[in-house]
Amino acid sequence: MASINDNYLKLKAGYLFPEIARRVNAFTSANPNAQVIKLGIGDVTEPLPLACRQAMAKAIDDMGDRQTFKGYGPEQGYAWLREKIAQHDFQARGCEVSAEEIFISDGSKCDTGNILDIFGKNNTIAVTDPVYPVYVDTNVMAGHTGDANEKGEYGGLVYLPISAENEFTAAIPSQKVDLIYLCFPNNPTGATATKAYLKEWVDYALAHGSIIFFDAAYEAFITDPTLPHSIYEIEGARNCAIEFRSFSKNAGFTGTRCAFTVVPKTLTAKAADGSDVELWKLWNRRQSTKFNGVSYIIQRGAEAVYSPKGQAQVQELIAFYLENARIIREKLAAAGLMVYGGVNAPYVWVKTPDGLSSWDFFDKLLHTVNVVGTPGSGFGAAGEGYFRISAFNSRENVEEAMERITSTLKLG
Amino acid sequence: MASINDNYLKLKAGYLFPEIARRVNAFTSANPNAQVIKLGIGDVTEPLPLACRQAMAKAIDDMGDRQTFKGYGPEQGYAWLREKIAQHDFQARGCEVSAEEIFISDGSKCDTGNILDIFGKNNTIAVTDPVYPVYVDTNVMAGHTGDANEKGEYGGLVYLPISAENEFTAAIPSQKVDLIYLCFPNNPTGATATKAYLKEWVDYALAHGSIIFFDAAYEAFITDPTLPHSIYEIEGARNCAIEFRSFSKNAGFTGTRCAFTVVPKTLTAKAADGSDVELWKLWNRRQSTKFNGVSYIIQRGAEAVYSPKGQAQVQELIAFYLENARIIREKLAAAGLMVYGGVNAPYVWVKTPDGLSSWDFFDKLLHTVNVVGTPGSGFGAAGEGYFRISAFNSRENVEEAMERITSTLKLG
Structure with missing residues (x-):
């Protein structure tokens, strides 16, 4: 009888990002007209450098x-x-x-x-x-x-x-x-x-x-x-x-x-x-x-x-995403959230408001303003109560997402 | 103290193909003008299909x-x-x-x-x-x-x-x-x-x-x-x-x-x-x-x-290599070698002549006619006394290699 590597059975239900994808798919199936903006998985969005x-x-x-x-x-x-x-x-x-x-x-x-x-x-x-x-x-x-x-x-x-x-x-x-x-x-x-x-x-x-x-x-x-x-x-x-x-x-x-x-x-x-x-x-x-x-x-x-051209084009991409990060940090801070990171990194790490759990804040953002982030608890127990927002998206989407969060979402 | 996976120490000196590359490099360094034809590693040689x-x-x-x-x-x-x-x-x-x-x-x-x-x-x-x-x-x-x-x-x-x-x-x-x-x-x-x-x-x-x-x-x-x-x-x-x-x-x-x-x-x-x-x-x-x-x-x-175009182009590639295999089989058989495979496969499996070991035949082919094959013993103990010739090369190289083997190499 062939036997499996039993260590796999110790793994928890889903790797973080597939679980996020599952919840987003469930939401968009139920709400086909929602304009969901994804600032969850750290995936780039801008074209490959021409070089x-x-x-x-x-x-x-x-x-x-x-x-x-x-x-x-x-x-x-x-x-x-x-x-x-x-x-x-x-x-x-x-x-x-x-x-x-x-x-x-x-x-x-x-x-x-x-x-x-x-x-x-x-x-x-x-x-x-x-x-x-x-x-x-x-x-x-x-x-x-x-x-x-x-x-x-x-x-x-x-x-x-x-x-x-x-x-x-x-x-x-x-x-x-x-x-x-x-x-x-x-x-x-x-x-x-x-x-x-x-x-x-x-x-x-x-x-x-x-x-x-x-x-x-x-x-x-x-x-x-x-x-x-x-x-x-x-x-x-x-x-x-x-x-x-x-x-x-x-x-x-x-x-x-x-x-x-x-x-x-x-x-x-x-x-x-x-x-x-x-x-x-x-x-x-x-x-x-x-x-x-x-x-x-x-x-x-x-x-x-x-x-040389590749270097210049990469620098442009980096600067673009870092400007997104700056916008995210400043808008969320202005909305009264505690924000970390996002200066020398494409990720902004946010303390969830109102004592919400990471996944509750995920669901709230998804269902209320149709913005996808990543629950901090998905990165480990000590990430509970935190939330990751990625700067990888278009300027338009980042600005729209921040506008929705700061104006529509009732925080604090 | 970090410790290694000791199982790696059980591995024999070299993976087969790096060892072949080492011997070929040593030979070509010593004989820079030799026109070596490689029928060793099973690597394709013809352009990617246009599709x-x-x-x-x-x-x-x-x-x-x-x-x-x-x-x-x-x-x-x-x-x-x-x-x-x-x-x-x-x-x-x-x-x-x-x-x-x-x-x-x-x-x-x-x-x-x-x-x-x-x-x-x-x-x-x-x-x-x-x-x-x-x-x-x-x-x-x-x-x-x-x-x-x-x-x-x-x-x-x-x-x-x-x-x-x-x-x-x-x-x-x-x-x-x-x-x-x-x-x-x-x-x-x-x-x-x-x-x-x-x-x-x-x-x-x-x-x-x-x-x-x-x-x-x-x-x-x-x-x-x-x-x-x-x-x-x-x-x-x-x-x-x-x-x-x-x-x-x-x-x-x-x-x-x-x-x-x-x-x-x-x-x-x-x-x-x-x-x-x-x-x-x-x-x-x-x-x-x-x-x-x-x-x-x-x-x-x-x-x-x-x-449809991709299928036709792949069929052409396959037919090309199979014709190489046919030429290898027939030439080596005509030279008195026992040959197997090479009909529904791109590999011809040859019994080494004169009771030579697989690596001895490898060295003989390399040094005498500058043709590289793969020693059968590299694939396991029961491959000893056999030798693999690959059909992956240009028609010209295959014909030239067969010509050198059948005319120059003294077999049997």
């Missing part, structure tokens, strides 16, 4: 001629893309990251889940609360947790609460943890990390032999020049951190699919016999065996992000 | 207009693609497979590895020998095996030998196995399966509650109308089989990346408490959590495979 489109169109032409046709590419990604990333995103910021340490993939969501493949079963794992749900769910699936309690917290995970009280920066744990997920600029709270704060984490990790999974998918939204874009701006991070990056939120690749993960060759973890094993070698083996690289066409599109 | 290129170019235009821009798509793939696949590849052949049962992915290699995520640790796993190495290596990584012996066989796996003696069709095992990998048309041997033979496997699986992983990546090469293209042509397969399909080898998508996996909703396996759990639900959860769908642009390219 990327032109590069992909040319790549399609390459595929039409056997002289320039591309079959299987390197599982790790093409050298021309890895080199541009290393140069532009790291070396230009003073980070020692080589092209060989960059692995191109089809998404950071995939990579943050798949990275667990190369780690053992007995690591103690820390996540912030609230947190991007994929970090937790993939650990549940891998059998790294016990069952969930009534608040949705899984046994065996170390939760580091973040809230207005600690300015959305988790305290360094007093206990020993082996794997730590950090995300800055933060999803969902929009909080950022200073170099001094990241240095505390790097020092902790070096002292304990821990590995930090640093999710920097939103680094392009950093406008404050004092904030680090990469954890490798912190001394010692090459010996304790893996970084995840994406083209989804800078160049609008959510539907185009390209991302990358940095695994420094200096990074090791322990084998059962106590020896130190290079994580680069394990991840390289994992990717070579279970992945076949990203489409040549898409990699050419990602490469164009680093062209 | 696919046109559809992708149009999709790029869609991405340039916010009205038609696509952000995150369904993790399972777009309905318009899943419906065409269900209709064309299954329903038109009398197979009861619905669009909802089809999961679009970026590769069959990925899917055949990832599928293990949803199964438990205590399944007994059977593979043929020789076999596509990814099936074995992903089981090693997942901790389903013991160490390898000196022949490269991993403890805990059930190996089903295939060779000329049993006409490259594995005997149905006498013992009970829970998960079985079958690949037809076969990689590496080029062998095919009759409906009667697959029926034996389906009956075995139904009797034992086993699940068959059916890899049909090469089904497009079937020209014999009596041979099944899908395991769902066999009665009962919906209750015991998952099928893997790819656009890599029919439409030349090895560098473009699109594939799909069929998980019937009627398929179950056992939870620890003895209950039956729908595998569709687990795979859907796995893909929703650890995958973000295939690029919209690429899915539009795959959709075009099902247009």
Whole structure:
């Protein structure tokens, strides 16, 4: 008899975004004329940069001629893309990251889940609360947790609460943890990390032999020049951190699919016999065996992000979404809500008014003003009483949504 | 201290194709003027069908207009693609497979590895020998095996030998196995399966509650109308089989990346408490959590495979490679080699002459006539003494390689 991975049965009913989609679909089926504005899932809305489109169109032409046709590419990604990333995103910021340490993939969501493949079963794992749900769910699936309690917290995970009280920066744990997920600029709270704060984490990790999974998918939204874009701006991070990056939120690749993960060759973890094993070698083996690289066409599109025109077009996109975020913050604050984030990040994190639960506020916004956000409790127990509004939409929709909320919705 | 997945340390030195690449690179570095012809890795060489290129170019235009821009798509793939696949590849052949049962992915290699995520640790796993190495290596990584012996066989796996003696069709095992990998048309041997033979496997699986992983990546090469293209042509397969399909080898998508996996909703396996759990639900959860769908642009390219023009262009590609296979078979046979496969498959499986080992024959071909093939022993211990020649190359290269082998190489 074939048997299943029973850990899947520990997962709670629905991954957050499918549940949101379910409620929105139910509402729009019942109210077909409602003009629903979606500021929920962090999905971009504006056209792909022209430079990327032109590069992909040319790549399609390459595929039409056997002289320039591309079959299987390197599982790790093409050298021309890895080199541009290393140069532009790291070396230009003073980070020692080589092209060989960059692995191109089809998404950071995939990579943050798949990275667990190369780690053992007995690591103690820390996540912030609230947190991007994929970090937790993939650990549940891998059998790294016990069952969930009534608040949705899984046994065996170390939760580091973040809230207005600690300015959305988790305290360094007093206990020993082996794997730590950090995300800055933060999803969902929009909080950022200073170099001094990241240095505390790097020092902790070096002292304990821990590995930090640093999710920097939103680094392009950093406008404050004092904030680090990469954890490798912190001394010692090459010996304790893996970084995840994406083209989804800078160049609008959510539907185009390209991302990358940095695994420094200096990074090791322990084998059962106590020896130190290079994580680069394990991840390289994992990717070579279970992945076949990203489409040549898409990699050419990602490469164009680093062209002068691509850079200008990406900056324009970022500025556009950040202006949306500013409008959201100011309008909601003027309406009397407590708002956080949204300055160096595309997410505004709102305290729900009137003591409403996150899902009650979700339903109220959906049913009263037809605006979709994301319930904070969907990101973890400590997100209860908060709500995420995304700046990813057209200016018109953002303004209309804010107008509806501030004028129609009775708050406070 | 963070610890690694020690199972990775059981893996043998190199995945087959990187090892081939290493030897070829060493040879070409030492012999920069050698005109090496690669008939090794099963990688297509001819341009992408025009219909696919046109559809992708149009999709790029869609991405340039916010009205038609696509952000995150369904993790399972777009309905318009899943419906065409269900209709064309299954329903038109009398197979009861619905669009909802089809999961679009970026590769069959990925899917055949990832599928293990949803199964438990205590399944007994059977593979043929020789076999596509990814099936074995992903089981090693997942901790389903013991160490390898000196022949490269991993403890805990059930190996089903295939060779000329049993006409490259594995005997149905006498013992009970829970998960079985079958690949037809076969990689590496080029062998095919009759409906009667697959029926034996389906009956075995139904009797034992086993699940068959059916890899049909090469089904497009079937020209014999009596041979099944899908395991769902066999009665009962919906209750015991998952099928893997790819656009890599029919439409030349090895560098473009699109594939799909069929998980019937009627398929179950056992939870620890003895209950039956729908595998569709687990795979859907796995893909929703650890995958973000295939690029919209690429899915539009795959959709075009099902247009009348796309179908004609794919048929032309297949006929081209099959003619290459015919030339390889006939020339090698005329040169006195024992050849198998290559009729309903793009691979010709050759018995090495003069009792040479597979790698010795590899080195002899590379160094003497500068032709690259794949050592049979790289696919498993029982592949020793065999050699795979791929039909994926230009006519000119195939003819030149055969000319060199038959005229220059001293055989027998």
